[in-house]
Amino acid sequence: MDLTYNDDQQDLADSVRGFVAREWPIARVRDVQTHATGFDDELWKKVIALGWSAVAVPEEHGGLGGGLVEQLVVLEELGRGAVDSPLRTTIAYGAFGLLRGHNDSARARHLPAVAAGEAIVTAAVLESDGRAVWPVVTTDETAHSADHARLHATKTLVPYAASADHFVVTTRLIGIGDAVLLIPADRAGIRMRRQTVPVGEPRYRVDFDDVEVRREDVLAAGDAARELFTTCAELDTILTAAYTVGLCHSALALTVEHANSRVQFGRPLGAFQAVAHRCADMHTEINATRLMVFEAAWLLDQGFDARLASAAAKAHVDQTVALVSAHSHQILGAMGFSTEHDLHLFTRRAKAYEQSGGGLDRHLHRVADLLGL
Amino acid sequence: MDFAFSETEKTFREELSTFLDQEVAEWWRHLFHAEERTIPTSRELAAKLAERGWLTMSWPPEYGGSGADAWMQVVLREEMWSRGEPRGPQYMNVNYIGPLIMHYGTEEQRERFLTPISQGRVIWCQGFSEPDAGSDLAALSTRARRTADGRYVITGQKIWTSYADAPAQWCFLLARTNVDVRPHQGLSLFLVDMAAPGVTVRPIESLIGTGEINEVFFDEVEVPADCRLGAEDDGWEMLRTGLALERIGVPWYADADRFLERLVAYTRETMVDGRPLSEDPRTRTRLAELYVRCRAARLVTYRAVSLQEKGSATALESASAWMLGGLTQQLAGQVGHETVGALSVLHADDPDAPMDGWAQFQQLLAIPTTIAAGAIDIQRNIIAQQGLGLPRSN
Known part of the structure; x- marks a missing residue:
């Protein structure tokens, strides 16, 4: 047992932190989110050149052969800088969708480029109600055979x-049943609209309108599709959680900075216990969350059952985000309500991830199931 | 990072668990369950643990240990606290009183005090809190005056002293030796014989029963020079080290985990409107929340132990661990109360009590766990000031 970084993990964390400070200061974060696509190609090329999309991909598939723990080290540091990128979906749904899916030819064809980050993969999984992942499809919408699904x-x-x-898509097809697909983005019939999300990674509504589905696109079908989706979603949850921990660390750092410098009633805010104790609680909960998230990743790396650890970790993340967001904004007061201050860049991202992949209640029920309730 | 116990540690846990299943009496509820037979029973168990070399295994061999690493000690603590700490008051000797004597004591003091601890045959109490010095411990007024020949004469009153009436043979006492410096710079630690003339113990009735906590009066108690631990006026620094050890030495999460297991079983057996209570959505999420909080408290404690093993400072992590452990116990008490409902008022002695009265007991246990060994708001101050660099509040 050792809940500290080893030397390699510490070096990795230091190098990512150095990169973020050098290449991706907060001014750039503000700038990128106003780009038409919210994507910074130049920086993405630097990120993938450092191998950060391939940390946890086995060496025989062109990866670095590290663990998820190491991948989390990267994500946590990126979160500290509020550095958005398609890293998490490219890894969780792209690399691991191909690795754990049941399509050898797709794996051989796409994994090297996906692991290298040259091919960006995103997750088109959430149905338009923002809750379901698997659609209810009626027969008259999809008349086709297995080889020529639409x-x-x-x-x-x-x-x-x-x-x-590429899009990883969860759907239900006649003759195939539930399916996880890897659809090339240039396939005819794909339309998209950027949704209005002022802070954080760019989000789109994507319509697949009578898009051709080829046999080679199917990563998994039937029960295996559900399993594959669960695997990818769990990975995405853990990667996102590590990123969120980084966001929370920075929200707290900004809050502490304010509590030390802002003077009211003749003393720094932090000298009031009502303020100091909120900071202490944030610190304790963020660190607890962080350990839970790393534990889940470590269990997966070892091939152990990580279902309970993952569900518990996500539940804890959600509670921590709610706490950090409420406390930090309370302490920053009106300044935190102003977009001139950086706090909202961290808290609004964190709030978005609080509900992604299902919020507290869903994950507590998952924990309850696994406890035998 | 490595989140697993080693094979040696796992084997030890199994061996210990089998031993405890046989040795811990059916009726044993908790260290805090005041009954006449509690103390003799805990003495017997501590002696048996000592015989097997388990009581102080992480101590060096010259002081009766086997040099095991801190994780073996973690396994031991968890198995103890998940069974209501059957070592009784002696857990404290092993957690921090022994280690402080080992670290700061003279060779003579080590030989004199550590052997009885490692053999499981001595009960210590801690003389810290006073009627006017609780959270503000450094404000204490019990006075130790040095005589011309180097002895000390101690006068004052301590309160909330657990196990003093067990009876404890020794008191680990913090007293003022210097009134001319800032309060925390004038304190010293003494190893006081409770049989010395002038020591009086008065038990205080607590929510859990009589005899758990006491007042201890020191009236001109003579203490020889060789019973001062460390240098004069250095008591506060030593105590800070000791309390950090104490705060990771009591795994409340292991106790809460055990209670959670009981609650899970209870909800599966209990029918409400023809359905098992375990299907009720609110009950499910409350028990799940307790599980999540237990897991978090456990990991923060492991993080503190990891740092301790590397020789890094642990004051901050142990404050977090203690706070989370206490809050987890508080949640356990509340979740138990909600889950069992109206009948959770029934005491264990009542034949109608569900779960043998555990829900009632756990509610009471939840009260001191956020207060003892430094109230959680004091932990928050430690985290804010030492960890985050916020200013002192006064």
């Missing part, structure tokens, strides 16, 4: 759709 779907909150090379 995809009709509307997906929401799809990150980086305009920059993606």
Whole structure:
């Protein structure tokens, strides 16, 4: 047992932190989110050149052969800088969708480019109600055989759709049943609209309007599709959680900075216990969350059952985000309500991830199931 | 990062668990369950643990240990606290009183005090809190005056002293030796014989029963020079080290985990409107929340132990761990109360009490866990000031 970084993990964390400070200061974060696509191609090329999309991909597939723990080290540091990128979906749905899917030829064909980050993969999984992942499809919408299926779907909150090379899509097809597909972004019939999300990664509504589905696009079908989606979603949850932990660390750092410098009633705010104790609680909860998230990743790396650890970790993340967001904004007061201050860049991103992949209640029920309740 | 216990540690846990299943009496509820038979029973168990080399295994061999790493000690603590700490008051000796004597004591003091601890045959109490010095411990007024020949004469009153009436043979006492410096710079630690003339113990009735907590009066108690621990006026720094050890040494999460298991079983057996209570959505999420909080408290404690093993400072992590452990116990008490409902008022002695009265007991246990060994708001101050660099509040 050792809940500290080893030397390699510490070096990795230091190098990502250095990169963020050098290449991706907060001014750039503000700038990128106003780009038409919300995507910074120049920086993405630097990120993938450092191998950060391939940390946890096995070496025989062109990856670095590290663990998810190391991948989380990267994500946490990126979160500290509020550095958005298509990294998490490219890894969780792209690399691991191909790795754990049941399509050898797709894996051989696409994985090297996906692991290298040259092909960006995003997740078009959330149905337009923002809750379901698997659609209810009626027969008259999809008349086809297994070899010539047509995809009709509307997906929401799809990150980086305009920059993606592939969409991972969850759907239900006649003759196939539930399916996880890897659809090239240039396939005819795909339309998208950037949704209005002022802060954070760009999100799109994506319509798949009678899009051709080829056999080679099917990563998994039937029960295997549900399993594959669960695997990818769980990974995405953990990667996102690590990123969110980084966001929370920075929200707290900004709050502490304010509590130390802002003087009211003749002393710094932090000298009031009502303020100091909120900071202490944030610190404690963020660190607890962080350990839970790393534990889930470590269990997956070891091939152990991580279902309970993952569900518990996500539940804890959600509670921590709610706490950090409420406390930090309370302490910053009106300044935190102003977009001139950086706090909202961290808290609004964190709030978005609080509900992604299902919020607190869903994950507590998942924990309850796994406890045998 | 490595989140697993080693094979040696796992084997030890199994061995210990089998041993405890046989040795811990059926009726044993908790260290805090005041009954006449509690103390003799805990003495017997501590002696048996000592015989097997388990009581102080992480101590060096010259002081009766086997040099095991801190994780073996973690396994031991968890198995103890998940069974209501059957070592009784002696857990404290092993957690921090022994280690402080080992670290700051003279060779003579080590030989004199550590052997009885490692053999499981001595009960200590801690003389810290006073009627006018609780959270503001450094404001204490019990006075130790040095005589011309180097002895000390101690006069004052301590309160909330657990196990003093067990009876404890020794008191680990913090007293003022210097009134001319800032309050926390004039304190010293003493190892006081409770049989010395002038020591009086008065038990205080607590929510859990009589005899858990006491007042201890020191009236001109003579303490020889060789019973001062460390240098004069250095008590506060030593105590800070000791309390950090104490705060990771009591895994409340292990106790809450055990209670959660009981609650899960209870909700599966209990029918409400023809359905098992375990299907009720609110009950499910409340028990799940307790599970999540237990897991978090456990990991923060492991993080503190990881740092301790590397020789890094642990004051901050142990403050977080203690706070989360206490809050987890508080949640356990509340969730138990909600889950069992109206009948959770029934005491264990009542034949109608569900779960043998555990819900009632756990509610009471939830009260001191956020207060003892430094109230959680004091932990928050430690985290804010030492960890985050916020200014002192006064």
